[in-house]
Amino acid sequence: MPILSITPAPVAAVPASAAPATVARSANNSMSQQDFLKLLTMQLKNQDPMKPMDDNSMVATMAQFTGLEQSSQMLTSLKGLGDANKMIAASSMIGREVTVTDPAGTQTTGIVDAVETTASGLQLRMGASLFSLASVTRVAPTITTTALPSSVRA
Numbered sequence: 345m346p347i348l349s350i351t352p353a354p355v356a357a358v359p360a361s362a363a364p365a366t367v368a369r370s371a372n373n374s375m376s377q378q379d380f381l382k383l384l385t386m387q388l389k390n391q392d393p394m395k396p397m398d399d400n401s402m403v404a405t406m407a408q409f410t411g412l413e414q415s416s417q418m419l420t421s422l423k424g425l426g427d428a429n430k431m432i433a434a435s436s437m438i439g440r441e442v443t444v445t446d447p448a449g450t451q452t453t454g455i456v457d458a459v460e461t462t463a464s465g466l467q468l469r470m471g472a473s474l475f476s477l478a479s480v481t482r483v484a485p486t487i488t489t490t491a492l493p494s495s496v497r498a
Contacts (some may be wrong), residue, residue: 370425377416380409434459434466434477443482444475455486 380454384405443453454470467474 375410376486384409387492403467417497429457430466430477431461434468437468439486440487441484442470442475442480444468444470444479445481446475446479450487453482 345433376475405468430460437456438457438459441453442456443451445451452473452475454473456468456470459466460469460474466477468477468480
Protein backbone atom coordinates (compact mmCIF):
# COMPACT_ATOMS: atom_id res chain seq x y z
CA MET A 345 0.00 0.00 0.00
CA PRO A 346 1.57 3.30 -1.08
CA ILE A 347 1.82 6.30 1.26
CA LEU A 348 -0.09 9.19 -0.23
CA SER A 349 0.83 11.94 2.20
CA ILE A 350 2.86 12.56 5.28
CA THR A 351 1.34 14.69 7.98
CA PRO A 352 3.75 15.58 10.74
CA ALA A 353 2.62 14.72 14.21
CA PRO A 354 1.69 17.76 16.26
CA VAL A 355 4.49 19.03 18.47
CA ALA A 356 3.77 18.57 22.14
CA ALA A 357 2.50 21.69 23.81
CA VAL A 358 5.28 23.76 25.30
CA PRO A 359 4.68 24.59 28.96
CA ALA A 360 4.12 28.31 29.57
CA SER A 361 7.19 28.45 31.80
CA ALA A 362 9.39 27.33 28.89
CA ALA A 363 7.91 29.54 26.19
CA PRO A 364 10.37 32.00 24.65
CA ALA A 365 8.05 34.90 25.47
CA THR A 366 8.78 34.34 29.15
CA VAL A 367 12.53 34.81 28.81
CA ALA A 368 13.45 37.48 31.32
CA ARG A 369 14.86 40.69 29.94
CA SER A 370 17.61 42.68 31.58
CA ALA A 371 16.83 46.02 33.24
CA ASN A 372 17.42 48.05 30.06
CA ASN A 373 14.98 45.82 28.10
CA SER A 374 17.67 44.47 25.78
CA MET A 375 18.59 40.88 25.20
CA SER A 376 21.52 39.53 27.20
CA GLN A 377 23.76 36.64 26.22
CA GLN A 378 21.91 34.46 28.72
CA ASP A 379 18.56 35.38 27.12
CA PHE A 380 19.95 34.58 23.67
CA LEU A 381 21.16 31.14 24.78
CA LYS A 382 17.80 30.36 26.38
CA LEU A 383 15.95 31.27 23.18
CA LEU A 384 18.33 29.24 21.02
CA THR A 385 17.97 26.24 23.33
CA MET A 386 14.17 26.54 23.26
CA GLN A 387 14.20 26.81 19.47
CA LEU A 388 16.32 23.67 19.12
CA LYS A 389 14.34 21.78 21.74
CA ASN A 390 10.94 22.59 20.19
CA GLN A 391 11.74 22.49 16.49
CA ASP A 392 9.69 20.35 14.13
CA PRO A 393 11.60 17.05 13.65
CA MET A 394 10.39 16.96 10.04
CA LYS A 395 11.84 20.43 9.38
CA PRO A 396 14.98 20.78 11.48
CA MET A 397 16.90 24.03 11.57
CA ASP A 398 18.95 24.52 8.43
CA ASP A 399 22.74 24.14 8.90
CA ASN A 400 23.31 27.55 7.34
CA SER A 401 20.80 29.09 9.69
CA MET A 402 22.52 27.46 12.68
CA VAL A 403 25.92 28.77 11.59
CA ALA A 404 24.47 32.27 11.07
CA THR A 405 22.88 32.17 14.52
CA MET A 406 26.15 31.09 16.15
CA ALA A 407 28.02 33.83 14.26
CA GLN A 408 25.53 36.38 15.60
CA PHE A 409 26.04 35.06 19.10
CA THR A 410 29.83 35.27 18.74
CA GLY A 411 29.52 38.84 17.44
CA LEU A 412 27.29 39.76 20.38
CA GLU A 413 29.76 38.30 22.85
CA GLN A 414 32.73 40.09 21.26
CA SER A 415 30.84 43.40 21.20
CA SER A 416 30.01 43.00 24.87
CA GLN A 417 33.66 42.30 25.73
CA MET A 418 34.81 45.30 23.68
CA LEU A 419 32.30 47.57 25.41
CA THR A 420 33.57 46.43 28.80
CA SER A 421 37.18 47.04 27.74
CA LEU A 422 36.38 50.51 26.37
CA LYS A 423 34.54 51.46 29.55
CA GLY A 424 37.57 50.44 31.63
CA LEU A 425 39.86 52.41 29.33
CA GLY A 426 37.63 55.48 29.62
CA ASP A 427 37.61 55.22 33.42
CA ALA A 428 41.42 54.94 33.46
CA ASN A 429 41.73 58.01 31.20
CA LYS A 430 39.47 60.02 33.51
CA MET A 431 41.59 59.03 36.52
CA ILE A 432 44.78 60.06 34.70
CA ALA A 433 43.23 63.40 33.73
CA ALA A 434 42.02 64.01 37.28
CA SER A 435 45.31 63.03 38.90
CA SER A 436 47.17 65.43 36.60
CA MET A 437 45.24 68.22 38.36
CA ILE A 438 46.72 67.45 41.78
CA GLY A 439 48.69 70.49 42.96
CA ARG A 440 47.13 72.76 40.30
CA GLU A 441 44.75 75.65 40.73
CA VAL A 442 41.30 74.59 39.54
CA THR A 443 38.06 76.50 39.11
CA VAL A 444 34.85 74.50 39.41
CA THR A 445 31.24 75.55 38.85
CA ASP A 446 28.49 73.97 40.95
CA PRO A 447 24.95 73.34 39.61
CA ALA A 448 23.81 76.69 41.04
CA GLY A 449 26.45 78.50 38.94
CA THR A 450 28.74 79.40 41.83
CA GLN A 451 32.43 79.23 40.98
CA THR A 452 35.04 78.01 43.45
CA THR A 453 38.79 78.19 42.91
CA GLY A 454 41.35 76.22 44.88
CA ILE A 455 44.30 73.86 44.78
CA VAL A 456 43.48 70.18 44.18
CA ASP A 457 44.80 68.08 47.08
CA ALA A 458 43.60 64.64 45.99
CA VAL A 459 41.38 62.66 43.64
CA GLU A 460 38.77 60.26 45.02
CA THR A 461 36.33 57.79 43.51
CA THR A 462 32.94 57.95 45.23
CA ALA A 463 29.44 56.70 44.49
CA SER A 464 28.93 60.00 42.62
CA GLY A 465 31.94 59.33 40.39
CA LEU A 466 35.38 60.88 40.23
CA GLN A 467 35.77 63.75 42.70
CA LEU A 468 38.50 66.36 43.23
CA ARG A 469 39.32 67.22 46.86
CA MET A 470 40.08 70.88 47.52
CA GLY A 471 40.53 71.35 51.25
CA ALA A 472 37.53 69.78 52.99
CA SER A 473 35.30 69.96 49.88
CA LEU A 474 34.75 67.47 47.06
CA PHE A 475 33.90 68.60 43.53
CA SER A 476 32.90 66.57 40.49
CA LEU A 477 35.51 66.24 37.75
CA ALA A 478 32.80 67.25 35.27
CA SER A 479 32.38 70.62 37.05
CA VAL A 480 35.93 71.79 36.24
CA THR A 481 35.92 74.93 34.10
CA ARG A 482 39.57 76.02 34.43
CA VAL A 483 42.92 74.45 35.30
CA ALA A 484 46.05 76.53 35.84
CA PRO A 485 49.49 75.89 37.28
CA THR A 486 49.98 77.09 40.83
CA ILE A 487 52.17 80.13 41.15
CA THR A 488 54.80 79.79 43.80
CA THR A 489 56.98 82.63 44.89
CA THR A 490 60.34 81.37 45.92
CA ALA A 491 63.38 83.47 46.52
CA LEU A 492 66.01 83.14 43.85
CA PRO A 493 69.63 82.56 44.89
CA SER A 494 71.77 85.71 44.86
CA SER A 495 73.85 84.37 41.96
CA VAL A 496 70.72 84.31 39.69
CA ARG A 497 69.41 87.78 40.65
CA ALA A 498 70.18 90.60 38.22
